[in-house]
Amino acid sequence: MNLEFYRPTLEALTPYIEGYYFIAPGTHADNLHYWTFPNNYFIVSVSQGVTIEMEKNRLLVRPSAQQTVLSNFVSRYTTPIEVLYDGPILEITIYFKPLGINHFIENPHSLFERNTALDFNPFSDFIPNMNEILSTSDRSLQRKKLEAYWLSKLQIREFRHLKEVLFALESEEKIEDIAHRHGFSRQYLSKLFNKVIGKSPVEYRKIHRFRAAIANQKNMKSLTELSYESMFYDQSHLIKDFKQLTSVNPCTFFKKVDTNQECLWLFI
Template sequence: MYLKFYKPNNELLRKYIEGYYFLQDDDKSNSWHYNTFPNNYTIVTVMQDVSMTQSNNKIVITSSKETGISSNMVYRYTSPIEIFYEEPINEITLYFKPLGINLFVEDAARYYAMDHTTEINFDPFTDFKAEMQKILTISEREEQIETLENYWLSKYIDRDISMLEKIIKEIETDKRINEIAKKYNISRQYLNKLLQKKIGKSASEYRRIHRFRKSIVENNEVGNLTELSHENFFYDQSHFIKDFRELTHKTPGSFLKKVDTGKEVVWLFI
């Protein structure tokens, strides 16, 4: 299968959606497989006429005789997931930035409250599956992109999330989480409750994944693992190694050797 990642054309969408990609069932290859690792995006996948099975951090996707749209949301996983496509399918996958989906889905919190260890059925609007079906049947890519972006623009909710955006930015630093909560006159417990509702993670989990992802991107710019760990606010190299092992099941050295940070979508396939 061939995959191309697109950044939104619309400036408003770019603020809240990292991008999206399409798969098509007319691609030449019969199967496809990749591993994906924890990240802080909220991922919405829409597939046409498929069957999915999930077990032990492995998802197998194949075409189905039963027609219709399957749509799911992934917001949290703490270890690698293997994705197997046994045959070509039609699919759209969107990557919402942290907090982003709250600007389009009124009750996004109810999805974040669901059991993240199982597939979450995502059907936020009465017209969602019907419109996704139409978009997946469009053969011209530019028209498909325009229709997809116009649909999400029609769902935009103009709400103020500036305080939450500031909190997220501070969590991405090395400030103590207790101090961040105190700055905004809330308890750490309430801060975690708020973040769970809006991004599906606690402050410490978000920070841990952010550090991991940032160290991947900066790997080519930093001389060694010790420096890389310090640059990304790990307490020490052993802390760095521990987090990498838990999130990737590999050591930083062996994992980073296989990562091409020159690729635009390096975070997608790793």
């Protein structure tokens, strides 16, 4: 699969949105089947004229005669999700960075509590605008409309301490030490994280380590070297986490995944 992934052209959006991609009928993407693995993004997909069946670890999207717009989100998953597109689909999928969705929606905590849902409709004008954007055939204009819409909803909020905590969690510093350094108990930090990130600090770090290992793998000579370079305690720790997050061991995973592609969170 070779979907083109776009980074925001508007600088005001880059701290909050990682990027987005489009799926349109009549392209190489008419029939897709892939697995996607845990990440720390908040993902919103908007589709026109489809039916969506969502099961625990499986998402099936089919064309529908009804030209209604459906919007779903995924904020948290800890095992692979199988995604199938059965026919030509019109879709936009947007990846919000950790904390990013908080700058567009005042209180996303209720969304985080559900992890995933088929009824993402945060604003009264959301569906009409998404419908217009999906119906735009010119890709350049489509991108301008999409980014202009999200820019209109941007409300920058102060998360200075949490930004620092996120940065620290991507290091080897102990979570308890991170919490105390910012004047929090570990329990309070976990509660706060679940409210604004949708997962615990432990889970965030675990997924970050996993993603770091994927990014580092092509430059490593062995699993042992990869383990230490990606903040795992040892090779056994890496294998354990990979089996939990991908359902296979690292060797099998890396045989099937192209680690050179840009969208490392989305794999065939």
